[in-house]
Amino acid sequence: MSSAPLRLYWEIGHLRPGQQEPASWHPANVPGCAQQDVGTAEGLPDFRVGKNVTLWASLESSSFVYRARFSRPELPDGTQLFFHSDGIDYEAMLAVNGVRLARHVGPYSPIDLDLTPHLAAQNELRIEIAPVPRRAGFPPDRTQASDVFKPAVNYGWDFQPRLIPSGMWRAARLEKRAERRLDAAELRYELSADLRSARLRCLVSGAKLAGRRVRLSLLGPQGREAGVWESVLTADTADVPLGTLENVALWWPRHHGTPALYSWTLSLLADDGSEQDRREGQVGFRRVRLLMNEGSWKEPSGFPKSRSTAPIQFEINGRRIFVKGSNWVPPEVFSGSIGSARYTELIERALGANLDLLRVWGGGGPAHDAFYGECDRQGVLVWQEFPLACNLYPDSPDYLSVLVPEARAIVLGLRRHPCVAVWCGGNELFNSWSGMNDQALPLRALNAICLELDPATPFLATSPLEGMGHGYYRFLNPDTGEDVFRLMANVRATAYAEFGVPGPSPIHVLRSVLPEAELWPPRPGTAWETHAAFNSWTPDTWLDLPVIERYFGSSAHLEELIERGQLLQAEGLKCVYEEARRQKPHCSLAMNWCLADPWPCAANCSIIAYPNEPKPAYFAVAAACRPVLASARLEKFAWTAGELFCAELWLLNDRAADADAGIAAGLVHAWLETQSGRIELLRWSFPEAPANNNIAGPVARALLPESAGGRFTLHVSVEGRPEWNSVYTLLCRAPEDKGSKVVSTPALNQ
């Protein structure tokens, strides 16, 4: 093959402001991160521990130099030697043997340089990385990222320390390229309206290809040959119609079917029919549409009449699905050193929590290709945002001159992944804290780029759009006094694209990063604050001591505090997912903020602590997102002894895939377990119901006895279907006054 990669051995040096040459060279990881390699080599302590991260700020004004030395390889006649990088973050000057070949700006677009004319027997590749970009005149926060096409999260967020990476964050290599060769090939398809067949074509580019024959071989999901097509190329860059694949096995998200992937090989054939070069890849056939949510056309009613809400009902392969997802942030601060193992373990967690979709949040920007490959294989949908978040990105020609090629590179790189189900301009851009709107040229350009390069995949200008909601992010809203149960009962969104409840990390995570002396009690100003427990989104988040204390009183020790905070998180998230599902079909999506921590947060809305430690909320989410479950709508978390307890009973069913996706008639049994014993509520004989339909049941009611103080649990069990059972932990407090009381009604529907 023509482009066999030649591995390079990289070194890195550190240029403080004014320096021309580094004082010393260190081994460099490529892919990796300049700050990580240099900081570590120069003795900076682990930024994840204590307040060490502040020491790493000194690297912000530094430049870095990568170098790799290599001997001229043997190059047969007409063969060229290329340097190829999948991406360099953020501004780089590339030179070989002292000759400057290119200046490159932006982390996502590949770099491809012909070194052949510059080669000597011994060669040095040198890549200078400019200091990380920081918009002049802005404070040291995310707004310094507001004119660059680079994740804003690294400039400091409410869960992540400021530590701005740069460098050779993606793979790089030398490639020998034959005179006649395939440089790239991409299989594209158009599904028929009935989704049974796919018209195939291949985008091919290379050199000296005109008049040459290519052959596409397609293997089906089980490795069986699915088809072979041949065509003659008319130019070096060609869009080659191939033929039609019949009886397509569709790619489905895991909880709705099989994520069927085909493998293809495009071979460049010599005159004698032998293979001269090849490109390989995978393809998954799926159709994604965003439809109007049920009932949305009826609104607005009355005059003057505005527009209806934006569509956010996912339809995959013709089937409307309720999306249960989670927000994804890069799982490491040094995003260049995220290996595929990190992706695999966290994607497995998402599947384990019955989640269908990961929203690759704009604050973090696109992941490495391995992430998408794993999502393809595992059948996880991806909501892919461009790296814009919570900033007013400008209409300026300078910014657009980077945005356009970088965004094109993202779409060209990722559109081949069937998992990528929706493009989105970025996070919360049409809100006051960003200040962008429908007229913003960056978002109009992203829309146009996606339309041109991937028209079959929906595009959202930002999230949220009208009808959708972001937040709330605490168990209790101190402004309104509402807990999450009451909040959710009063709202009606088409999609809850972000919501969170914070919870502390497990104690072993805390012990590994907080100094022993600061562990108890948690206080602002300590490493707790560095690790996002205090003064993050608001002064009290994310540890949220006031809310924990409001419900439980003061905690005796750290373990107790953690248990209480984690309980609130678990019950709170369960409430939101289940209430969103009860609002189906008007509501079609629920995604918690966020799946996993990028570093050891002491507390955060994540359900997985760093690096891969599920909190109790993780298992609560997994329970709330089971395809079928018994569920209770509760009006609040904290009840009062002597009060009439109420719980609306439901059966939730998102299954639609199989013939047996409906619910057969059966019996639900509900009771309370209190400190003073069991209280029977009711038995509900529920009817059968078709696939993908919830069943609203009776309202269970019972007087909470005076002696029921402390926690109690509501049990909703389904006879013969223990896997559908649900349990809710609630609080019963002593009554504050002794006025007249309601007498318990007999349990209904028994």
Added chain:
Amino acid sequence: MSSAPLRLYWEIGHLRPGQQEPASWHPANVPGCAQQDVGTAEGLPDFRVGKNVTLWASLESSSFVYRARFSRPELPDGTQLFFHSDGIDYEAMLAVNGVRLARHVGPYSPIDLDLTPHLAAQNELRIEIAPVPRRAGFPPDRTQASDVFKPAVNYGWDFQPRLIPSGMWRAARLEKRAERRLDAAELRYELSADLRSARLRCLVSGAKLAGRRVRLSLLGPQGREAGVWESVLTADTADVPLGTLENVALWWPRHHGTPALYSWTLSLLADDGSEQDRREGQVGFRRVRLLMNEGSWKEPSGFPKSRSTAPIQFEINGRRIFVKGSNWVPPEVFSGSIGSARYTELIERALGANLDLLRVWGGGGPAHDAFYGECDRQGVLVWQEFPLACNLYPDSPDYLSVLVPEARAIVLGLRRHPCVAVWCGGNELFNSWSGMNDQALPLRALNAICLELDPATPFLATSPLEGMGHGYYRFLNPDTGEDVFRLMANVRATAYAEFGVPGPSPIHVLRSVLPEAELWPPRPGTAWETHAAFNSWTPDTWLDLPVIERYFGSSAHLEELIERGQLLQAEGLKCVYEEARRQKPHCSLAMNWCLADPWPCAANCSIIAYPNEPKPAYFAVAAACRPVLASARLEKFAWTAGELFCAELWLLNDRAADADAGIAAGLVHAWLETQSGRIELLRWSFPEAPANNNIAGPVARALLPESAGGRFTLHVSVEGRPEWNSVYTLLCRAPEDKGSKVVSTPALNQ
């Protein structure tokens, strides 16, 4: 010059289904309309009279043939003969001397054919027009236009009869073109941030231009030379940077400044410096932005949080203006025969009514170029919609393959007009009766086209967007029982982009088109219904007899009915414009539906009856849109004798242009004139106020005497500024019961 046009003499023939050659030929108007020429020649009666329009339906399935015969003109060496048409509606086959040269679909893109190789001594150009497109499987209404890029209004609307035109609706000519020539030139500019200078460049195309020098001469608004720049072309198609114009005189909408236009001449120079060819044009320098409306970032409040509203605050040349506009529909059914005189007289009317902007509604599609030239000269802003309205235009490749080149032609044709202040995808597309949404590929494509070709002009996907409102369209809403006063008091939109109140046409218009026998009383099923008085939007609109009767009882004769209906229209529209202005700055725009009738409507929301007959509402709108006026917020139209009358007094001021645009302190005097005499209300000493600011005054209150039955008027007069005075006509009805009454309070602020 190279492209001197040679006039052609056209004939037209009628092909009924199955015919190959017309039975006879008639003189054809080019520009014109096939149906009009043929229908008239074949004796169809005036469609504007009675129910005659139904007779014209027979032409829907016909094809038409245009032909023009001409002798081969003298063509010097290298000179070519082109046929050029500015647009043919809708599907055409073009042939010369029996040789088919092109098939063309879509009315807006020009057609340019080199005839030279096909010329004989005597020649015949032949253009066959296919039957008007009607989407198969749809009823005979606007939905038959839902897969064509052609105005839907002609397929039948609630104010316009179904009569679908086609043919050579735009100019066509033969052009001799020299071997070396300019084909087109367009002056483009970028204004500096301070709006003081403009960087000029010229887009040039032609033949044999490489290496040739061009000279741009610019004359300022007073005809003085503003600059001369020269450049050497490097190719036949070039984007030529010229230089910077300093001290730019900006183009302003008429009520805010001077619509300064510059004239330019681009000359192609021979080696000796003499002029070999030229192109001329005009340019107006302006910056238009849509900003967020005041207060919009504060909403939504609470969680889950959705997006803020879409920006619709017009900023012209750095100045926020409250837009008082009107909706524009084509002023003739046969749009090919609209001459510039029709545009001029109606644009003058718009200026006379103190309107700043015309919304060229998507149902009617773009006007002829003369419309925009007149708006440029007169200083009228244009909101330009693409021809999509109230339909679900499909994502299909067939539709997009027409939409893309046609939309590009529209933008390329109109972007040079400074009056074009905003592009819009079309009318009410994000509402249930259309069924499109943000994912619709046609609207994403229009956004991308406008971004590419005219990025400095804002783009709206449709109207209304979130925050904006369309409707209501009657004086009283029978569903809610609210009159327009109460409705407006309860709503709060960023922009009232459409609202209407119907009114009958003047009696001489009615007499000219309704049979004498049907004139009185108006009845459904008669020519009144044909002319939109009944069963239009709803069964009772647009004559709206039930509402007229509700307020005034039965009318004795036609004149009385007309007077009453016209009074409701006038007072209703005044209310909406003035209330929208009182809601400034959160509200930034008000546009009534619609300016003028396209044919003799018996009743309609228009304020100008066909062809150019102002209704009383026209003068009411003119009064409500005065830059400065005294205004009253009234809670209702119909009061009851013995009731406490209230009126909030205001001074409204949209002036911002001049140093003296504020309001100096002064005195308002308010009183009622009733059937039983004058009732003094109050005198209000109002303070001075800065430019572009309203002043809220006191609430005038007075008991309406028992004897005040019938109409009464509220007078709000400004001492020494009679041009700011306002009068409101209201109704006082006999009380229905005789319970306890409020005693009149003394007038406030006297």
